[in-house]
Amino acid sequence: MGRSDAARRGETAGRPAAQAAAELVLQQYFPYRLARLAEQVSLAVAEVYSERFSLTRQEWRVLAILGARQEIATKEIGPLTTLDKMQVSRAVQGLETRGIASRKPHPDDRRELIVSLTSAGRTLYRKIVPYALEREAALLAVLTEEEAEVLDRVMRKMSAALT
Template identity: 50%
Template sequence: MELEKFFPYRIALLAEQVSLATAQVYRTRFALGRDEWRVLAALAQQGEVRAADVKDRTTLDKMQVSRALARLEQGGLLARSPDPEDGRAWRVRLLPAGAALYRKIVPMVQAREEYLLSDLSPEEREALAKALEKVEARARQLARQG
């Protein structure tokens, strides 16, 4: 097996490169880490949610989410409140400053995305999206099967 041709390795390498290229926007201009950005984006799309539910939308583990939530809260970007349905849990929501920051970052990361995909024709973009969906579905299936 050649590692450079092994599909999981190539996907991991691509994901890391894309993540680094995108992170330059929010890290250097807004002092946000990858985890904070993912949580910020998830909350912008979801509204108020249980803190535990953020994990499912971000691919982060429980500790990463907890730390990102704490940093965003310290930065005045989100608020936590006790979950009325579960006294041990928290509900989280973006504050106006967090929503404004999200709206400021989105066009910049979308420009990076557009640059990354700019060499692909519309047909190639559609084929890539469909192929990724199929591979993701197969990966989820394997993960469920163990």
């Protein structure tokens, strides 16, 4: 009697072969591949803000958030940037030291700070944005328009499923 396709592939009881054998090939593991791609993209974009403008990754993320707002409470920055509290604090402090951002006490909670860009920070933000958008376009240029749309849709779908 012939073996089924599932048996030939090593699947048992409806489980994929990888689960049945309890093996994991890291280079084929989706979370690893995605993390690696994210790091590659991040490093490619870092050339824009790091080399040209001497900003750290964390400072760039905070600058990007501040550029889209007049001001924001420091506790709101973390969830918007995937930075932890300490990273946000260091980034804001670095931006403030360079005259790019300023902090003031929150009017309703003296323990909280409100951060905003200075005029120099706004100028810097306006300088960086075209380079950042150019880099994004170059990264996406390897995809067709349809592939870029599918990628966007898949990213949104997965993000929604994980929240």
